[in-house]
Amino acid sequence: MKNRYSWGRMYLLVSLLFVSVMLYAQEERDLKPVSRTYALTNVNIVQAPGRKVDMATLIIKDGLIKAVGKNISIPPEAIIIKADSLYVYAGFIDGLSRTGVIKPKEENKERPKDPGNPPAERAGITPQLDVRNFLSASDKSVEDLRSLGFTTAHVVPYGGMLPGNGAIIQLTGKAPDDMVLIEESSFYSELTPAERVYPATTMAVIAKWRELYRQAALEKNYATLYASNRSGLERPSSSRLLEPFYPVIDKRTPVLFKAEKIWDIHRVLGLQKDLGFSLILAGVKEGWEVTGKLKSSGARIFLSLDLPEEQKEDKKDEKKDDKKEDKKDVPKMMTDAEKEALEKRKAESIANYVSQAVAFQKAGIPFGFSTLDAKLKDIQANLRRIIKAGLTEDQALAALTTTPAQLLGLSDRLGSVDAGKIANLVVSSKPYFNEKSKVKYVFVEGTLYKIESSDAKKDASIVLEGEWSVTADTPQGKRESVVTIRKEGDKYSGKISGARFPQAQDLEEVTLDGNKLKYTFTITEGGNTMKITVEATVEGTTFKGTAAAGQFGNIPVEGKKKPQLKP
Template sequence: MKKPTLRFITVTLAAAGLLSAEVPGVIAIRNARIHTASGPVITGGTVVIRDGLIAAVGTGAAIPADAWVVEGNALSVYPGLIDALSRWGIPGAPAPAGGTGRFATPPGPSPLADPSPGPAPGPTPSPATTGPPAMGPEDRPSNTSWVNAQDLVRSSDRGITSARSAGFTTAITYPTTGIFAGQGAAINLAGDKPGQMVVAAPTGLYLSLNARSFSSFPGSLMGVIAYIRQVYLDADHYQAAQKEYAASPRGRRRPDYDRALEGVLGAPRILLPATRNVEIERMLRFAADLKRPAILYGGHEAYRSADALKNAGAPILIDLKWPEAPRELDPERRDSLRTLEMREKAPGAPAVLAKAGVRFAFYSGGVERPADLRGAVRKAITAGLTEEQALRALTLTPAEIYGVADRIGSIEIGKIANLVITDGNLFDESSKIKFVLIDGVKYDPVTEPAGPAQGSARTEVVQ
């Protein structure tokens, strides 16, 4: 195995302080089992990476003379995994959950109010959850739609290393605080500067349905829904007014600038939370009502919603934090059959969706340790999902859902060289991730300490 050689390269680059400016070299992995995600599995194939892109793939791909060669015997190569809805890269962001209708749990450290020193990327607007009570949609409560994930991303975010170690090379990451939380970005989980990490932006506007409080609008689930509806009407009206003014400003009163609506108008799609079947159906209707392309997230009861999702043509992101009985539980507590059934069947939802032809992807959701994510996917496989379908839901499908399949999500010529190299089947418990390539740069996995992901350090690229 040529790993030592490669490590030498990256470490040397880093030590020289050149990494950010340096283009990675040429790498060839040969005689490996290549899971392209876009086509059939290639056995005994070769992948060639040049300038951070996939230069060649196939059984007959020629190995350039200047390549560092990795002997692929007994290795499998997969496209880098994508977390389809993530907080990775944004320090302190609360995990996106699929639930609806309750008051937001006291927001963790808001990315927007992060007081930690250091170069705060982008603007630092005041958090959405303070200030005087909102008296209606016009006050634009809980609306930071103009905030962009790419401006919040920090390459030093500690979650990145552990995510990478679990085989994830890309996250579609979002600000998640507030009702109109902000715009997401597809980011590669490596890079010296935040700007290098961004693959595509914006990917969509993250919406939550968390009511604010009794005394501040919106104070209920139906208030949140009405609020969002009014904002979209206002956005259309605003756009028309701006256009009209731009066409002939003379003799017209200029329309006010509204940053909350600017963000809303700038989003290519919206993300709506929907965990239960009732919520999925409700949000499908809502998205149609808003006339916006939508992605649902949550999906635990989607095993009941396949038809509705199929008919609506809406993709859904499945939270890999499967519902389970609380860790400590009153022995006499009687959970309802509904609750028990959902716990039982949630991991089977992906298989049902796959069978029905619904587009779905996985996301880390409430899973605290990225190392646990593969185990969570395995549950879905045990419940009937094929490995091929599982891989797709972690690679090409999320890329397609977000319209970035032209650059990531599969092993195809010209795409970004985000790869996971394992010593066996990615979904086998026993198989190990040997290393990942992100933009063609190699990163070795770091063994995570038990407990929630934090404190893991980057071993390869030291800042």
């Protein structure tokens, strides 16, 4: 009897120890939730543009949408999210992006001995590269884009005229391979000239592109002939430079061309007409005058969400405004009538940019949107500006969901809230395009991300005033600077100093929204000026983020507050 009691007691102790260890291990390893099944209840579901179910239930299981509608039974293992009065949409799709893509450090760009025939890499010709080699699942840009409701992005590498292959990724996962939905989804191209070597002009880029394509077609034809009958034929050469063109020639892979300006669009369409490849035209900013030509080309279109700033009228101090205008925008000798005509042309130009999507809609051209070059903080406001210009909310939603899914061949998996599709979803507090709407949750392949608003992130413990040591990880190495921030009332100002600044320079803008810091400044080098915008997340006495440096992309930056010396 005593022996059985001892064994029973030992069994109980071992069982309790095992459970304790398992619970501890779960906390330590930050394991996934016990269940991957979720039930959103009493939620307004916008399944697709024009299709809505109010106060319904949505079931997610194993990364897929299992059921949508009313009177749906909830699985016992489901984690229930009471989404009363919230709105659910399909996750948004970005047609051209560098989200999560790390810019490689620049190689030595010394002028080669023969600048008319430089090495391919020096000329910006690297079609053999794969964007997957440059992906980082932990890059802050992934979280930032996801917090706006985007769940999928067509990403491309940095580079010159032929940077490499793009991929369609999901904005989730712990490693690059976890993110990839479709590898080698596009053959990415730009009209970017090389520096101080051929092709050094846009026209030279077009000529070089045509030359490479035709050379690849010849090599491919010979390789096909050789494969059919090797006897008596010289073995074809292998070329990493030309072989990436083969699926383009066969129209198995589309050419994704970034073309912002109207003349760039004309040049790319001329190249496509000459060579006949399948074309995706993305980052389009000035396409409203060539809608007819674009429609007949059959190109798939992604319009840029980077819009010019709105003109602000300020009549408080007209004399002061006139002086500022004379200094920055308008030649001093212009008459009032000439100034008025100039302002009118500027206003018309901005209106054309903002209403571009309306022009494409009227022309019957399907289009999606691209976030490349757009400031993420402006995207929701820019969408509202486009809607105000005449695009309906359903049309804007289509350009974020169903249309890009169709253009990228993803309609069977993404783009709408239907049973059987991947659980990529965005949940907002109000209809998404409402100015007061906040994204509350985002699901990517069934993984839940809770999005904290800037109001929720406000931290009274953040004291921005003082000196910050800032390190920028540039392609040329680490660069140090000191940022000094002051506060007067609710407004911040500051200065930046360092090796690149002979004298301390005023920051043009300093803001703190919750724990999101932003400041801008201008650097001058080699006679060129560039505006730098730093956006970072502050945690106590440190911050981490990126510096947007124009054509050089986003550069990682970190800051650490210097301790204040006591008097």
